Amino acid sequence: MAAGELEGGKPLSGLLNALAQDTFHGYPGITEELLRSQLYPEVPPEEFRPFLAKMRGILKRWGFAMLPRLILNSCAQAIHPPWPSKVLGLQSIASADMDFNQLEAFLTAQTKKQGGITSDQAAVISKFWKSHKTKIRESLMNQSRWNSGLRGLSWRVDGKSQSRHSAQIHTPVAIIELELGKYGQESEFLCLEFDEVKVNQILKTLSEVEESISTLISQPN
Amino acid sequence: MEASSEPPLDAKSDVTNQLVDFQWKLGMAVSSDTCRSLKYPYVAVMLKVADHSGQVKTKCFEMTIPQFQNFYRQFKEIAAVIETV
Numbered sequence: 001m002a003a004g005e006l007e008g009g010k011p012l013s014g015l016l017n018a019l020a021q022d023t024f025h026g027y028p029g030i031t032e033e034l035l036r037s038q039l040y041p042e043v044p045p046e047e048f049r050p051f052l053a054k055m056r057g058i059l060k061r062w063g064f065a066m067l068p069r070l071i072l073n074s075c076a077q078a079i080h081p082p083w084p085s086k087v088l089g090l091q092s093i094a095s096a097d098m099d100f101n102q103l104e105a106f107l108t109a110q111t112k113k114q115g116g117i118t119s120d121q122a123a124v125i126s127k128f129w130k131s132h133k134t135k136i137r138e139s140l141m142n143q144s145r146w147n148s149g150l151r152g153l154s155w156r157v158d159g160k161s162q163s164r165h166s167a168q169i170h171t172p173v174a175i176i177e178l179e180l181g182k183y184g185q186e187s188e189f190l191c192l193e194f195d196e197v198k199v200n201q202i203l204k205t206l207s208e209v210e211e212s213i214s215t216l217i218s219q220p221n
Numbered sequence: 222m223e224a225s226s227e228p229p230l231d232a233k234s235d236v237t238n239q240l241v242d243f244q245w246k247l248g249m250a251v252s253s254d255t256c257r258s259l260k261y262p263y264v265a266v267m268l269k270v271a272d273h274s275g276q277v278k279t280k281c282f283e284m285t286i287p288q289f290q291n292f293y294r295q296f297k298e299i300a301a302v303i304e305t306v
Binding site: 140141143144145147148149150153155157159172173174175176178180190191192193194196198199200202203205206207209210212213216217 | 236237238239240243245247249250253259261262263264265268270280281282283284285286288289291292293295296297299300302303304306
């Protein structure tokens with residue numbers, strides 16, 4: 001029976017994966033017919049359509065609701081190591097457990113609704129989200145950034161040596177290559193040269209940025 | 222003593238640029254058409270760089286907080302190394 005077909009675990013996992021590719025990662029060419037024929041060939045199209053819409057809706061709703069807490073959580077984790085305990089307060093508020101509790105509550109409510117999902121489906125969706133949320137979060141962030149992002153950074157330090165033509169003696173220089181790129185576009189490489197004085201100037205500026213970040217994170221809002 | 226034609230050591234190669242200015246701002250993305258409740262902080266940087274001819278260009282980019290942390294950490298490493306050279 002078709003309803004039983006829709007409850008299976010493995011095809012649902014594949015479906016969620018494909019929907020995530022389409023919704024969050026911008027992967028082209030994922031059509032309803034492709035999904036149905038690949039994953040649920042026994043199910044007639046008119047039954048598959050509402051089912052697909054339901055799963056797509058559940059996934060999208062997470063993108064909306066789950067994102068902010070996940071971002072704050074990962075920020076706290078990134079800053080955590082040498083930072084004072086007031087920042088760690090944030091971490092407990094935005095802990096992963098809260099995400100999952102909310103998730104479980106949401107899914108349970110869905111299973112109780114008329115025309116909602118089965119508990120088997122809820123289990124598959126829960127498993128899928130736990131393993132994919134980081135990737136989905138990053139995708140959503142990247143898509144909303146229209147400036148170039150920093151894709152990579154590499155550097156080396158050269159020591160200049162004395163020459164009879166130049167008064168410079170032994171001035172080391174740092175060569176830094178930044179890889180920048182806009183979402184969906186090729187990278188641009190920017191190569192910069194710094195002497196020791198400049199490096200320390202930048203360091204001072206960066207410590208001001210870090211100061212700003214810790215002020216922002218510690219302010220409840 | 223043979224006259225050698227050494228390239229002047231101060232010549233900047235065509236490839237590397239000098240950093241003229243570094244401006245930054247800490248922003249918070251609140252909402253977008255793909256996600257109503259974004260709420261993520263980011264560091265936006267505007268660099269002014271001068272190439273070997275002296276021409277100044279502007280480069281802008283953004284970093285997430287973890288990316289910024291890595292950026293900062295790398296600069297600290299560079300400072301440590303350049304000190305010892």
